[in-house]
Amino acid sequence: MQVIETLAEGLKREIKVVIPAKDMEAQMNERLEDVKGRVRINGFRPGKVPFAHLKKMYGKSVMAELVNEIVRDRPTAILSERGEKSATQPEVAMTEDQAEAEKILNGQADFEFTLSYEVIPAIDLKDNSGITVTREVVDIDAKEVDEQILKIAESARSYETKKGKAADGDRVTIDYLGKVDGEAFDGGKDEDAELVLGSNRFIPGFEEQLVGLKAGDEKVITVTFPAEYPAANLAGKEATFDINVKEVAAPSEVEINDELATKLGLESADKLREIVRGQIESQYGSVSRQKVKRQILDQLDEMYKFETPERLVEAEFENIWRQINTDLAQSGKTFADEDTTEEAAREEYRKLAERRVRLGLVLSEIGEKAGVQVTDEEMQQSLYQQLRQFPGQEKQILEYFQKTPGAAASLRAPIFEEKVVDHLLGEIKVTDKTVSKEDLLADDEDGDDKGSKKAAPKKKAAAKAEAQEGEDAAPKKKAPAKKKAAEGDAE
Structure with a gap:
């Protein structure tokens, strides 16, 4: 087998692979010999089928299997031997000429195909000890806990x-x-x-x-x-x-007492206050972590500048752009309504896509070098969370993750990213700062990506794209899918 590099331009690579006809024929003959004793053909005793007749009957189908296996398996082996990682699945191209394909299947011509891909750039990890972040902390007083209990108690009123x-x-x-x-x-x-x-x-x-x-x-x-x-x-x-x-x-x-706690399924008012305090702490902690994560990502963005694989950026941009247009359509608005143009928005969201791809590669490299692993138990928990979001559709969701290539990776990626952030928090300087809940939950005007303020739709339409990167400081509220028209922000 010959492996010839025909293009090495930036991150782009193109490889020509040539497998001589004699090598293909040799592999085909091995497979035919292996099945010779098991083949049943009318007119011949088991194991007595002449090889030439066996080849005439099954040679082309065996050769077709070989071609499919080579195209499926060899790219991974070739990249491994070259010490490269492809940013996306390599594109495989082979002859589309029917006559030439027949010659290959008949063992009369070399089998040639090309691989086109982009390599993941080498990332020289830097010292993270210079990263400093401020973690906002809210002191929760008893009054706030009781206020929240009274809101919850509305369901029992x-x-x-x-x-x-x-x-x-x-x-x-x-x-x-x-x-x-x-x-x-x-x-x-x-x-x-x-x-x-x-x-x-x-x-x-x-x-x-x-x-x-x-x-x-x-x-x-x-x-x-x-x-x-x-x-x-x-x-x-x-x-x-x-x-x-x-x-x-x-x-x-409504009084906060043991009777109210019992109505809510708890044994005492003290236990009720304990649980509600924990819920508030969890809510504030989630918002605070998102802000810390954003600070980390902003500083990593400044530390690492390198060429990003175009195909990854394009795929990320298409995801964001699809969400933008869906949200604008649902709200009945246009880019002009958001004080921008489609061209300007495209430019800004492509910058966001590039940033996210670059930071994703950096976090992946940091996690790999640190030995960060996602356990089977964590994957199962993530899958269960998905199932809980779609009651009655559990079977379909399970089948989707079992049969869809890359679906499992969509569960693993956010878990891996959060564990890398946890790892970084152990290496960087974190300073706690006590703030009011209003300051913690206030929208951060600088929360969007640097240089992206002109892309106004992102503030309303791309919450999902931002949230995955820690860009959204406060959790967004979602209205029920079937809320009646008379109802506003009911939740």
């Missing part, structure tokens, strides 16, 4: 029917029908809907107009959907709602 007008905090049971320009719209109707006034579950202006109504009242209210409302056909539109009040109920008092 009881209501008693009352006579008279509905006040803020009361629960009203209503039928409603929404209309735009006098026409009812999809999702704008419900019956026996329960709404706690002041909960801000419905769009602005809706709940306020129900205050003062009593059971049996009917009223037509007018509201305007927010300009950024997810349903494009309703965004910014004025609508009317025909309201029929069926019941008004006043809330019972």
Whole structure:
């Protein structure tokens, strides 16, 4: 077998592989000899089939198997022998001429194919001890814990029917029908809907107009959907709602005690406070870690400058760009609405793609040199998390990960990355700084990639792309997929 390098330009490589016809024929003959004693052909006793006849009947099919196996297996071996790692699956090209292909299968011509790929650049790891980050920490006081418990307790709060007008905090049971320009719209109707006034579950202006109504009242209210409302056909539109009040109920008092804890499935108020405090700490800790991670990535981005594989960058850019356009379409907006142009946005998101590919390669190299491993147990836990997100579709999800090439890698990659960040936190200087929860959760105006502020859509449409890199400082809220049109930020 001859391996000839025909292109070495930057990270691009092209290899020509030539396997002489005599070598291909020799391998074919070995396989035919191996099966000769087991082949059953009418007119011949087992093991007595003439080799020439066996070759005539099965030679081409065996040669085709050899070609497929070579194309499948040899590229990996060739790259390993060359000490190279391909950034993506190498592209294999071979003759498309039918006559030439017949000669190869008949052992009359050399088998030639080419490999085209980009190598992963060599990365000279630098000393990480110079990286410094500030970790924001929030002191959680008892008042905040109790406030959170009272919010949770809303699910356990009881209501008693009352006579008279509905006040803020009361629960009203209503039928409603929404209309735009006098026409009812999809999702704008419900019956026996329960709404706690002041909960801000419905769009602005809706709940306020129900205050003062009593059971049996009917009223037509007018509201305007927010300009950024997810349903494009309703965004910014004025609508009317025909309201029929069926019941008004006043809330019972909620006290944080053992009785409340029991209603929530816990043994005591102390245990309830302990669990809620832990949840708050976990929430703040997650946000703080994202900010720390961003600081680390920003400094690694400054430390490492090298050419990135174009195919990886293009694949990353396409993922981001697809998300951008999907989110813009769902919101009914254009790049002009986001104070940019498609051309400018493309340029900025390609910079983001390049950064993410480069940092991904750096983190991979750091993790490999540090011996970071992702265990089978961690992979199983990640898979279970995926399954929990799609109740009722567990079988399909499992089949997807079992049968889809690269699917398992999508589970492994974020785990590996977080473990590399953990490793780096043990090498760099971390200074804790106590801040208020408002400061911790505030949107960071400098949170976008450097040089990408002109790409305005990224702030709204590419949250997923950012979050994977620690770019998003605060967790984004997602509305339920089937939320009724009258409801705003219910969650």
